Amino acid sequence: MIGSGIFIVGADIARNVGSAGWIIAVWVITGIMTITAAVSYGELSGMFPKAGGQYVYLKESYNKLIGFLYGWSLFAVIQTATIAAVAIAFAKFSGYFFPVLNLTNDNILYSGVIKIYPAHLVAIGVIVLLTYINSRGVKEGKSIQLVFTLSKLIALFGLILFGFLLVDQSFFAENWQTGFNAAQDFGSVNENGQKVPGDWTSISGVALLGAIAAAMVGSVFSSDAWNNVTFVAGEIKNPQRNIGLSLFLGTFVVTILYVTTNLMYLNVLPLREIAFPEEDRLAVAAANQIFGDNGRFAIAGLIMISTFGCNNGLILAGARVYYTMAQDGLFFRKAAKLNKQGVPQWALWSQCLVASILCLSGRYGDLLDMISFVVVIFYVLTIAGIFILRRKRPDAERPYKAFGYPLLPALYIIMGLTFCGLLLWFKPEFTWPGFIIVLIGIPIYYFIEKKSDAANP
Numbered sequence: 001m002i003g004s005g006i007f008i009v010g011a012d013i014a015r016n017v018g019s020a021g022w023i024i025a026v027w028v029i030t031g032i033m034t035i036t037a038a039v040s041y042g043e044l045s046g047m048f049p050k051a052g053g054q055y056v057y058l059k060e061s062y063n064k065l066i067g068f069l070y071g072w073s074l075f076a077v078i079q080t081a082t083i084a085a086v087a088i089a090f091a092k093f094s095g096y097f098f099p100v101l102n103l104t105n106d107n108i109l110y111s112g113v114i115k116i117y118p119a120h121l122v123a124i125g126v127i128v129l130l131t132y133i134n135s136r137g138v139k140e141g142k143s144i145q146l147v148f149t150l151s152k153l154i155a156l157f158g159l160i161l162f163g164f165l166l167v168d169q170s171f172f173a174e175n176w177q178t179g180f181n182a183a184q185d186f187g188s189v190n191e192n193g194q195k196v197p198g199d200w201t202s203i204s205g206v207a208l209l210g211a212i213a214a215a216m217v218g219s220v221f222s223s224d225a226w227n228n229v230t231f232v233a234g235e236i237k238n239p240q241r242n243i244g245l246s247l248f249l250g251t252f253v254v255t256i257l258y259v260t261t262n263l264m265y266l267n268v269l270p271l272r273e274i275a276f277p278e279e280d281r282l283a284v285a286a287a288n289q290i291f292g293d294n295g296r297f298a299i300a301g302l303i304m305i306s307t308f309g310c311n312n313g314l315i316l317a318g319a320r321v322y323y324t325m326a327q328d329g330l331f332f333r334k335a336a337k338l339n340k341q342g343v344p345q346w347a348l349w350s351q352c353l354v355a356s357i358l359c360l361s362g363r364y365g366d367l368l369d370m371i372s373f374v375v376v377i378f379y380v381l382t383i384a385g386i387f388i389l390r391r392k393r394p395d396a397e398r399p400y401k402a403f404g405y406p407l408l409p410a411l412y413i414i415m416g417l418t419f420c421g422l423l424l425w426f427k428p429e430f431t432w433p434g435f436i437i438v439l440i441g442i443p444i445y446y447f448i449e450k451k452s453d454a455a456n457p
Helices: 010-017 020-047 054-061 064-094 118-135 138-165 172-176 205-222 226-235 239-268 271-275 282-291 293-327 345-359 364-392 407-426 428-455
Strands: none
Touching: 010 020, 010 205, 010 271, 020 054, 020 172, 020 205, 020 226, 020 239, 020 364, 020 407, 054 064, 054 293, 054 364, 064 118, 064 293, 064 345, 064 364, 064 428, 118 293, 118 345, 138 239, 138 282, 138 293, 172 239, 172 271, 205 364, 205 407, 226 239, 226 293, 239 271, 239 282, 282 293, 293 345, 364 407, 364 428, 407 428
């Protein structure tokens, strides 16, 4: 879960809602949604403790088509675009050490239909490297994950602790004078493609709802990937118990970390600097205030470690879904094969190819808009599947039952649909393309089914 988002997206959230109260509220709302979804998934993970996770839950709750659409969306948008966004974030923070990796007009390699920067090539290189490592076996990927997860936790805990203890000047009281008086400032873009501040514009009513939804794109993205543990259920000891437990503990701890991190930002930086740090590298701006120039290089390095480790986990987990789909005859046959190390190598490399292409498709924020809409749509469908399975299979074994059923799952469905509806209305530029990519999966599904029927008359 902890990858690049918490270190970057706070700037866009601040530009959208413009007040300390709403900045924290956005993270609290997202945290409630995430924990609610996680404890609801516990029931499904106990019922279907095998590789494939959410794909399996949707297939069993609805039908093969819905399951395929999720797997297709994971391959075309959700997992691959997340891998691309995190890889771009790795390259973005590398820009502190190698300025040629900054996404400025001075560093453009190619300018045509799309703009290609050296940072894009670095992002692709990271994806290729991690795919290769994971193709060598699960142990290699697990070892990297352990080391890099500890590193990212140290980075966050260090920022939070020293952000309250060492900073020379506290802006906490000043920032909280804004309370819940929401405002927006998207500024302008200078000749180097960097955002510069303008004037705050007060918002309320429907405009505020749209602003909250737009702000939550970043917080939802930052809190996503909690469900990836369900993808590798077939390789986890005692999955009926451990998946549900890890879902709850993981989302709860990360939510606390995210809220306290944003309280630290409000303590260390004035609101204007939270909204407009250089290249949106908010955590580095905070570290610069806490530790001085040397501190920002240290935190930039730790964030590179965090994003590297995050992508390792995403790459490891995603391929297991395509593997399970291929076994069901709903993906390329080669994806169903394991190499001599026992991992789905072909699925890993096909995922690598799509993610690499998406690295060239847009900037970090563009990818986030597309991912957040599609991923929440499928979370809503999956949690609705709990209600369906309670009726379809009332006697099925349920080692763990969804906490707060039916109230909490229903609450998530309402919140999720509201979020997606507001995104479609207020941020259509990338949400509609994401939705269209999902729909493209329908003819692909029927083509695969037809081909399968012809092969097995």
